[in-house]
Amino acid sequence: MKAETQLQNPYEPEPMRLIRRYPLNEDVHFFQVRAVDMEKALSLNYLPGQFMMISINGIGEAPFSISSTPSRPGLLEFGIRKVGNMTNRIFQLKENGIFGVRGPYGNGFPIEKIKGNDLVIIMGGLGAVPLRSLLLYALDNRDQFGKIYLLHGARTPDEMLFRNEFFNMMKRDDLFCHLTVDQDDTGQWPFETGVVTRLFGKLAHIDPKNTYFAVCGPPVMYKFVVAEILKLNVPKHQILMTLERRMKCGVGKCGHCIIGGYIYTCLEGPVFSYWDVLHMKGLI
Amino acid sequence: MREIVVEPLSRVEGEGGITVQLDGKRIKDVRFDILEGTRLIETLVVGKTPQEDVSIACRICAICTLSHRYAALRGLEKALGIEIPPKAHHMRSLMHLGECLESNSLHVFVLALPDFLGYPSAIAMAEKYGNEVTQALALKKFANHIMEVTSGRMIHGENPTIGGFGRYPDREVLLNIKKQARDFLEFAVYGTNLVAGLDIPSFFEKETVFMCCEPGNEFGLMGDSIRISTGEVVDCNDYKKLTNEKFCPHSAAKHCLYKGKPFTVGALARVNNLGERLKGQAGKLFKKHWNDRWLKNPIYNNHAQAVEIVWALEQIPGVVDDILKIKEDPALVKPARTEGEGVGAVEAPRGTLYHHYQIKDGLIADANFIIPTGQNLEDIEKYMRLAVQGMIDQGADDDAIRLQLEIICRAYDPCISCSTHMVRIERV
Amino acid sequence: MSQEKKSVGLYGFTGCNGDQLVIIHSEDQLLPFFDSANIKSFSLAKSDNDNSELDLAFVEGSISSQEQAEHVKAIRERTRYLVAIGNCACYGGIQAMELGAKGWDQRFRKVYGDGFFINRTPIESKPIDVFVNVDFYLPGCPIDARQFFYCFAHFLQDDEPVFPDYPVCAECRWRENDCLLLKGELCLGPLTAAGCGARCPSHNLTCLGCWGPMKEANIGAEFNLLKEKDYSLEEIKRRFRMHTGSGMMKPLKKLLGAL
């Protein structure tokens, strides 16, 4: 949104209705919501990788990545982990309940640049939430992308988010989908075990000039994954990652998400290229 | 043997209880137990600077915090040879009036009145006496506001300090206090008449001795000598003669006797001893309601407190004017010396409070605090004993006795956290 | 709210009762306060108190007898959350001031002689977390009414209240006071948790530390600064231990041990 055209107070959340929710694993739930105002619901436009501020009166606001794709308008989807006050209260919401959401914010993935290239999506843990948006978008616009890979790691089979969805995707022939778990206590896990970098072996020949990588996961994951990607000679600006910071406003004012002295994660992120990361100290 | 126990005693400040042991119709023991833990505050202030002492000593009790602060300041400033400037003096009068108003209205309307009207709390009373409760709370809020403005916050405000005040309030704030004091007068008069209309049982009445500060020619809350209802006036430096203490195994507070006899301090003592000096509405109310039962029955302490509320409200406008007359805010007065001894006596809402200090090398070498509830303990037990005897003779049941004892005890407005820590045995 | 009202109890142990009084003094909040929960026990304000199961217990005062220790344990057993209110409960208060060599027994005897109590077994005052698990600390001497009701409202909704994690100095600067420390006075503002609104510095009086240390109190830096300003170790220690017992002394001792 451009400053000149902005009419509404960007801090006042829009009422949304919780349409559906169910657990993705023990502490992450899936939330499907829609703006109460139908017209707004349909006109809401966003990019994969952007986030929204969810607001619960009396507790406050927090940023959450959008997990749905703009190619399927009307509904917004989130995957939320219960970690504290704000998320506790989100978890108390019942289907049909009303709460506030504002956004979308952040830069999102540079879809236009990625188009026409191969895409490797690497997700770990909660990182599945924002990257699912990119994945679904790419699959919905399948003809605009080259080869698409999905490498997804979770700690255990039970913890893997969107499990069934990804199981189904394994059946697709326009997507190379590989799943792994660090550890399998069930003995029933049909796929790989080991950390997500093990899946790099599954990548067929990568054309470094024409491939974009999108990475999101816990902080420890980046170091190892990026090292693997660099081995493939991929240019640093084609390695994309989404980062998390404390945020109080989402619109570049409150200061909490500042990195490197003047980069507001909420404006210029949360998606950064590895080049940015190297360039700006304190990013990861 | 039958034992009647009230524990904890509710709606008094601090943890206390009453125990009555009966052997048939004979009373074996009547005890007012002080259950509150020990804090040994007199030993904590030793080795501290006077200014630190003021901050510690006021924490003896939240209700009488300003009286403790005032008594400490008076004792310490005497010891250090400090004369505070007139503006500081008037401010201290205002804060002291605020506390008297606050404590008395809390006690009369929120803590005691429910007893007489038969409710467990003022909140429960609100249904039928909505207006009274609302007004009483508003009055209390106003009194709190005075304390906050003068002392820096409602409880344990640090603004009154050695040599004066850290900061003086703004003119508008003071003018508003003056106005509100006038506005509340009507309710205070109504409240006094309401209390005076209550039926007060008489079967435990008995004469006693009353003591309070002698403020000079007027009614007041502060003075350097003590007036006793027997007619004597004693210098406050001789406070120990008036308040001989003894230790009681059931009480963390020690009991006081005057010439071997129990005595009463507090609003009732002040009004009985000095009531003739009251002017204005307070004077009128005194003349209208006072009679010699006030000399024999502690329940009249409620009445005396109500009269004092009216008096305090009538005093405030003049004191505010006195403060405002002096434009320049005086700086804190520095001590003239680093050694000395001083006794500060003030009337806390519950009665005469003494702080006695010895200072050496700028630090407290010794401290002794005598607090009002400790002085009242013997009289409280005396009247409870009389009441139990009377009620047994009437064949009253335990619950009735329990309620009556609570009422007597509460009438003294005992401040238990105060009493626990203060009194000290002097062995000769 | 359609949910059932929560059961709440307020208890006072050894102290000045100032924290409960702060609540009673909040005239405007009192009726909603009694309205929004089942106040099962609040002995300073009402007499029909009982010992039923609680969702939330607020405990004021330090523990200074074995009987009190038993009582606070009993409260812990029947409550879901236990909140320590005021410095006495959080840190032991002035009566738990660490006086070093002068032992408590000796001081006790100085006040009470060899007298004994028939109804109590006194012990040296301690904060309640020495005896029971505390879910939340609400410091202050006395507590601040706004903070209390903020905390209360949050617990009624099962949220953990979030309190400022910065020192009194921040509040003091917001109020645009002259900084007393810069003028050379012994102000504990930089170490003390905010919450009081910088009352004392706003009255030209130094902060005495009555909110206890903030989480990140830089005791070492303040100590060095005060030494630079020519305060003696004795003076510094006296101030540090005045209002929060072990609260400020523990880290100082650690520091001095390291020196």
Next chain:
Amino acid sequence: MRAVKIKKENLFDFLEAIKPFGDLWGPVKSGDGYVLEKVTDYSNIEMSALRTRIPFKKLLFPPKFTMFKFDEKGIRSSDEELPRQVIFGLHPCDLHALLIMDNFHSLHYVDPYYRERRERTAVIGLSCFPDDRCFCKATNTHYTEKGFDLFLTDLGDFYILWIGSSLGDDMVRECPELVDEEVTHDDLEKYIAWRKKRESNFKLKLDFTGMPSIMELSYDSPLWDELGEKCLSCGACTIVCPTCPCFNVIDEVDIGGGTGERTRRWDSCMFREYSMVAGGHNFREARSERLKLRFTHKLQAFVGAFGEAACVGCGRCIGACPVDIDIQTVAQNLKGEEVKA
């Protein structure tokens, strides 16, 4: 910009005449310093005051204010009409800071709360004479042609009154009889002489040339740890700084839980929780990291983003920090100069 003259003895009448433009806020004495306060008695204004403890920012985004209220039905924007205000006595450093703030609050997204207040605010600048903490010459913020509606340059018995906006012009038109339209060559000479005198009076000589490169090279300097050891995380440095805008958002609920308000309060990058995220991970756990952020922001990153430093040389932080960590000592330290605290 247009210049007229106004006699000193007419100033109070002028201030009286522009009353319709809002409440007048000006520097008044408080303790050893000055604060911006609402003034009705103009003689309380300290014409020689240099820096107020907290700058103008408190009038454009107060330390704490309500964003909106809410109840069971949803949120309600405040319909309270904010008062109009005239801020008197801002010096060039603060006017530069005001420009930075104006820009910041409309960049990418317009901050409605800032704008609401800003639109109701008129600004009257005032010339000044530097003391030993002023270093606006080093930051090149010692003059300004922008950022004010009116600006007064004190030339002895009269002021040159610069009219910087149409609003300023409206103010002057309230009382044309008080101003003198004719500015003479003589006045120009006086003005130039005054400038020379002022410029030669800067005692604190700091040199920020090339500071971004120095900051870049100092990223791992042990200096940050040394300062981190000393810093009290009190936030004073950010509170007094005219270019520090960070805030926190906190909901306050009434006891019943259903109603309450969302409030915004000043925050500081020097506070522990500033960069903490859920689960307790803190991106700037160490105080040294926070100090580094603050100074990188002021002296390096801002320059990269806007071509100028975010420090306007007002000297407020130099008097504010109890342990002498400020823009002067840090810059001197990093450049290996002798540090004067």
